[in-house]
Amino acid sequence: MRKIYDIILFHEEAKGEAFLTRLEGKKPLFICVIGTTETAKIPRISAAGKYPELTDYTPPADVELLLLGKCKCIREVPVTPEGIPTPALITMSALRLTDTPALVVSGGLKINPHVPFLDLGGGPGRDIRTGKAVDHVKEVMERARIAGENLAKTTGYLVIGESIPGGTTTALGILLAMGIDARGKVSSSMPSNPHELKIKTVEAGLKASGVEFGALADDPVKAVSCVGDPMVPAFAGLVLGAASKVPVLMAGGTQMGAVLAVIKALNQDVLTNVAIGTTRWIIADKTADLKGIITQIADVPILAADLDFSQSRFDGLKAYDSGIVKEGVGAGGSAIAAMVKSKGLISKTTLLKEIERNYEQLLALR
C-alpha cells in the first residue's frame, strides 16, 4: 500500500492523500474524549485495565498522562492484565515531539481526572444489557457541538481520540441498532477477540430495549441511549460542530464506525472534511474489519500510522506487535499528525525512540 511519510493510505487512497495535503502547514489541536461504561466490567470484555473494576480509572489516568506526563488517580500508567502499557504513551510522545496542545472532553465519567476537562453534563454509562445505556445523549451531543464549533476557530485542524474501556462492545451496539452489520468486525485490545461475548452482550441490550437490527438507522440519539456509551455522543458532537470549518482526523479504531454512523445520520455534509486515522495494528488485525464497517457507512478515507514496535527493547511495547492493545487515546491519529507537522522528519523510528524514552522514565518512577 502507498505511504506518505510513515502514513499508510489504507482506504480511499486519493481522498486520504487530499486530506493529508489539507493538513500541511497547519497546527493541530488534540482532543481526547473520555467516558466510562459499566459494560467494561463484564468479565473478559475489556483489557483496558489490570482488572475490571480498574477500568473506571483508565480514561482519567490516560489523560493525566497526556497532560502531566504521569498519572495521578492511579499510581502507575494504565496497563492490560498482562502489564502492557496504555497507548496514551504513544499519544503523549507524539504530542510532546510536536508541542501540540491537548484538551480533554468528558462524555461521562465515574472517576474524574486530576486535570482540566470539558464537562458536557453527561454521566457514566450503564451496562448496555439494561437497554438504558446512556442518559442525556441529545444534550451532551449539542453541548459538544458548541464546543467543537468554538474550538474549530482556534486551530488549523482537530485530531480527536478517545479512551473508554469496553468501547468496542458499545460501538457494536450502536452499529447493530443503526443497521450496520459489524458482527465479528469490531476490534479488541486483546489478541483473542471475544466476538461471541460482545455479540451476546449487545443482543441482550437490544432485546432489553426492544430494538431490532437497523431499527434505529435514523435515530442515532436513541441508539446511543439504548446500547451505546457516553464517549460517542461527545465525540460525534465535536465533529459535527468542527468539521464544517476545519478538517477533523477521527483518531481511533473500529469504534470510529459508531461515531461516523451517528454523524452521518445527523449531518452528512461534514463527512467530506473527515478522515479516520488509526494504527497499522488495527488495519492488520485479522480478528476485525475496520474497512468492512466504514464502507457500510460512508466513503471517508482511512489512514494508518505505520507503527512498528517489533524491535523495541521493551517487552511491554513489543507486545503491541503481537496484537495486544493496538490503538486507543488517539495513538494512531496523533502519530499521523506528528508526521505531517514535521513533514516526515518524525518517522516511525524517531517516534518509537521517544516512546521508549518516555516509557523508561515512567518505569523509573515506579
Add this chain to the structure above:
Amino acid sequence: MRKIYDIILFHEEAKGEAFLTRLEGKKPLFICVIGTTETAKIPRISAAGKYPELTDYTPPADVELLLLGKCKCIREVPVTPEGIPTPALITMSALRLTDTPALVVSGGLKINPHVPFLDLGGGPGRDIRTGKAVDHVKEVMERARIAGENLAKTTGYLVIGESIPGGTTTALGILLAMGIDARGKVSSSMPSNPHELKIKTVEAGLKASGVEFGALADDPVKAVSCVGDPMVPAFAGLVLGAASKVPVLMAGGTQMGAVLAVIKALNQDVLTNVAIGTTRWIIADKTADLKGIITQIADVPILAADLDFSQSRFDGLKAYDSGIVKEGVGAGGSAIAAMVKSKGLISKTTLLKEIERNYEQLLALR
C-alpha cells in the same frame, strides 16, 4: 487621554500601546472564568442578580448567553434588582461581530451552566466571614495553569473575563490579606458603592481566619483560601500558564487587582505580557480607584474601551452611563479585542448598535 481606535490608554500609556501593537493581526480566544460565593448573598453586597439567591444563577446564565445567544438556567438574561441587563450582552456582541471563539472555565459553581465548561475540580465558595472561603485553591490553580499552557498554543492571544457576584468584596479580602490597601478602592455594580459593608465583611473574614493586613503577602494560596473566591485561582492559573507564551488581556475591573497580586506573588516574569482591559465606566468611577490598586502591585498597563451608552434608545443600556453595572464578563476587554481585530472598524458606535440589536432580540424572546 490618548486613544487608539476607541481604546483609552489610561495607565502606563507606552506599555499599553506596545501591548496593543503585539495583538495586531493575531486571533484572540475569549475565556470566561466563572464561580460563585455565598458572600454574594449578604444583603446589599451584590447587584449581580435580581435578588441575592439568584446570584448563583448569574455566572452560568452569563456564559449561556455568550455561547448560545440566550440563557437556559434562567428564563431571561441576568439583571440587577433594577432590571439592568448583564454586561455579558456587551461581550456577546463583541465576540459575534468578530467571530471570536469562547471557552468557559469554572473555578467552582453552585449551579452548572447548560453549556460546555472546563472543570478544574473546584467547588463554590463559602461566605468569607467564615475565614474558610475556598477549598483546593492550589490544585485548582495548578489545573488552570495546565489549561492556560495548552490553550496558549492554540491562539494568538487570550482575553480572559470573569463572572462572580460578590467578586469585588472577595477581591478586597485577598488584597487586604496580601497587604494592598484597597479599602474604598474596589468598584461596585451599584451606583452607590457599599464600601463600609464590604470592609466590615472582609474584616470579619480576616478575623475568623486570624489573618492581619498584609500577613499573606507571600502566600496567595492561603489568602484566597481564607477570604477569596473560586474565580481568582482559576483566573490566575490561566494567566500563569499562558502569559509566558502569548499576550493576555485581563478583562475586568478592580477584581483584576486581586488576580494580579496572586500572579505576581507566584511568577512575576509573566507580568510583562499582561495588560488590564476594562471599560470607561470603571476608570470614570469616582467611588473606586482601579489605578490606585494596580500601582501598588505592578506596572502593567490599563486599557479601557471607550463605551458610551448615554444616547442608547434603551433605558436598560442607558443606565450603564449612570454608573450601574459598569463591567463584568470581560465586557471591556472583549470590546477592546474587537476594536483591535477590526483595526478600528468596530467602534464604540458600531458596537452599541450590535448590542442594541441583540438586546432587542432578547427582549422580544420574553
